[in-house]
Amino acid sequence: MAVPLLQYLAITVGFIGAVALLGLLARWFCGSFRVQLPRRRRDPEPVAPAPRRPLEAVAADLRRLARQLAHVPAGAPMARRRGLQAAYDDVLVEAALLLEVPHTLPGTPEGMAREVERLRVQTALADAGLTVHG
Numbered sequence: 001m002a003v004p005l006l007q008y009l010a011i012t013v014g015f016i017g018a019v020a021l022l023g024l025l026a027r028w029f030c031g032s033f034r035v036q037l038p039r040r041r042r043d044p045e046p047v048a049p050a051p052r053r054p055l056e057a058v059a060a061d062l063r064r065l066a067r068q069l070a071h072v073p074a075g076a077p078m079a080r081r082r083g084l085q086a087a088y089d090d091v092l093v094e095a096a097l098l099l100e101v102p103h104t105l106p107g108t109p110e111g112m113a114r115e116v117e118r119l120r121v122q123t124a125l126a127d128a129g130l131t132v133h134g
Contacts, residue, residue: 055098055130061091062132089118096121099128 027033065088072081089105096103101124108114122132 052098053094055095058091058095058098059130062088062095062130065091066132092118092121092125095125095130099125099130101125101128 024033065084069081069084069088072084093103093105095101096105101121103117103121103124105114105117105121108117125132
């Protein structure tokens with residue numbers, strides 16, 4: 001009685017093992033089987049600071065955008081004016097960072113508060129030696 005039971009158990013374990021092995025072989029053949037080997041941890045490489053444009057290029061962009069904003073035609077789409085204003089604000093922030101002028105322009109909501117902050121940053125940049133409107 002014990003011998004046939006052991007034979008039945010051996011056949012069952014062998015069948016299950018063969019199915020598992022065939023599954024692994026099929027995954028390996030298809031390329032979806034990957035062995036996870038422990039990897040050595042490395043210290044993260046230091047992130048290089050973002051390259052900054054020269055102040056002369058930023059000043060030229062600022063003046064160009066100010067000129068374009070001043071001469072937007074009356075029938076121009078509002079998207080054009082808002083796009084120019086957003087680009088001007090971005091370059092204004094870049095100039096403030098280069099000259100280390102404190103600003104809160106990116107966090108200021110649209111409207112009168114943003115206009116006032118924009119004028120304050122322009123005045124601070126002029127005090128630092130960068131003339132926006134020439």
